[in-house]
Amino acid sequence: MTFNVSKEQGGVVVVAVDGQLIVGNRQELKQRILDALDAGGRKFLIDFTRTGYIDSSGLGVLVSLSKKIRDQGGDLRLSGLNEDLKTLFELTKLDTLFAISDSPSEALAHF
Amino acid sequence: MRPALCPDVRSCERIADGIETELRLVVPSDVSFVEEAVEVVARHVEAHFVDPHAIRFNVRVALAEALANAILYGNGEGADRGVELHVLFGPRTVQLEVTDEGGGFDYGLVPDPTSPWARTEPRGRGLFLIRELVDEVRFNATGNSICMILRRA
Numbered sequence: 001m002t003f004n005v006s007k008e009q010g011g012v013v014v015v016a017v018d019g020q021l022i023v024g025n026r027q028e029l030k031q032r033i034l035d036a037l038d039a040g041g042r043k044f045l046i047d048f049t050r051t052g053y054i055d056s057s058g059l060g061v062l063v064s065l066s067k068k069i070r071d072q073g074g075d076l077r078l079s080g081l082n083e084d085l086k087t088l089f090e091l092t093k094l095d096t097l098f099a100i101s102d103s104p105s106e107a108l109a110h111f
Numbered sequence: 112m113r114p115a116l117c118p119d120v121r122s123c124e125r126i127a128d129g130i131e132t133e134l135r136l137v138v139p140s141d142v143s144f145v146e147e148a149v150e151v152v153a154r155h156v157e158a159h160f161v162d163p164h165a166i167r168f169n170v171r172v173a174l175a176e177a178l179a180n181a182i183l184y185g186n187g188e189g190a191d192r193g194v195e196l197h198v199l200f201g202p203r204t205v206q207l208e209v210t211d212e213g214g215g216f217d218y219g220l221v222p223d224p225t226s227p228w229a230r231t232e233p234r235g236r237g238l239f240l241i242r243e244l245v246d247e248v249r250f251n252a253t254g255n256s257i258c259m260i261l262r263r264a
Contacts, residue, residue, distance in 0.1 A: 023142045023179040053168060055175040056240055060233035067231070084168045091243050092236050093225040 003029055005036070012043040012111050014104065018050045021058035030061050034068065042074035043111050047104045049080030059094060066097065075099075079107040116147050120155055128262070129201035132159065138178060138194040140186040140211075145178045148196065152207070156200045162263045169244040169261060170205060176237040177209040177257050185211025185255055208258045215254030 003025075004016040013036045021029060033044060046062070048054070062078070069076045079101045081089065089095040101107035118136040134155055138148045149171050157166040178194060186192040189212075197208040224235045242248050247260040 020146055020175075022146060022175050023183070024145050053171050053175070055172055055179065056234075056236035057179060059236055063231060064233040088172070088240070091225075091240065093230055097230060 003032055005032055008045075008108055010043065010108070010111055011041065012045055012108055013041045014045045014047060014108075016047045016050060016104075020052050020054070021048075021061075022053070022055040023057040026057045026061040029058075030065060033065050037069060037072060037074065042069070042072065044069055044074065044076045045104060045107050045111075046076070046078050047080045047107075048078065048082075048085055049104070051080070051082075051085065054085060054088060056092075059088065059092060063094070063097065075111060077101060077107045077110060079104045116144065116151055118151050118155065123199070128204035130199045130204055130206065131201045132199070134196075134198040134200070136196040136198075138182070138196055140182045140188050140190065140192045140194065142179060142182055142188070145175055145182070148178055149174050152196070152198055156198065156205055159200060159202060160205060160263070161202050165261060165263065166205070170207070173241045173244045173259050173261075174207055174209070176241050177207070177259065180216075180237055180257075181209050181211035181213075181255075184216065185213035187213065203263050205261045206258060207260075208256060210251075210256040213255050217254060218250050218257075 002018045006014050008014050066076050077099045116136060118134045120134045122131060123133045138144050152174060153166050153171055157163045160166050181194040182188060192212040195210040199206040221238050222229055224239050229235060241259060245259045245261045249258040
């Protein structure tokens with residue numbers, strides 16, 4: 001599991017989740033994004049194109065980050081969910097809370 | 112480098128539903144072991160099950176949830192405690208039993224995490240996901256052991 005952080009045109013901080021987003025690593029993702037938020041970042045894209053599965057702790061971190069980013073006047077988008085991950089978001093109705101795009105490029109176009 | 116988790120895997124007498132193999136594993140009360148424990152189980156079960164996709168996704172997520180609950184809430188991440196994992200499986204049935212050393216939990220008290228007021232909460236989705244992803248969920252009387260069963264026709 002790794003989190004690859006990059007900065008795209010327009011100042012969008014892109015975090016690619018390679019592996020799983022679960023209880024054992026959720027705090028690392030949270031800290032990476034909070035550090036970028038503290039450093040002035042306001043546009044965030046988390047890409048799940050290379051993600052196997054997400055557990056409820058991972059979903060919880062996304063909910064928590066979404067609120068913190070919004071409170072700072074920022075914007076969080078998600079991309080690259082496969083059919084299984086989309087099902088998780090639909091089951092938990094979190095698809096109603098997040099802006100979700102099929103691909104990172106599509107998400108970047110929406111910022 | 113810490114030692115890898117080592118499961119005890121053996122053939123067993125057919126109990127029911129074509130179950131023919133059992134796997135036992137003790138997982139330390141540290142959430143950093145969850146991913147490895149889930150992979151160990153998935154690796155052993157996937158090749159024997161008629162629906163490998165359900166192992167790769169449903170079982171991985173449900174087991175990660177149960178282990179996280181056992182480590183964080185059951186054992187309180189106590190270093191002197193472990194989580195017992197007992198898996199029985201065959202081509203069409205997987206039964207995963209996760210037991211912690213805590214005093215138990217009333218699983219009837221968990222609110223619906225999809226209600227509009229709960230949706231923005233960071234917690235409370237674990238048991239809900241387990242129930243959605245497997246076919247049957249049972250608890251022991253104490254509430255410190257969960258049994259999850261996935262079946263395929």
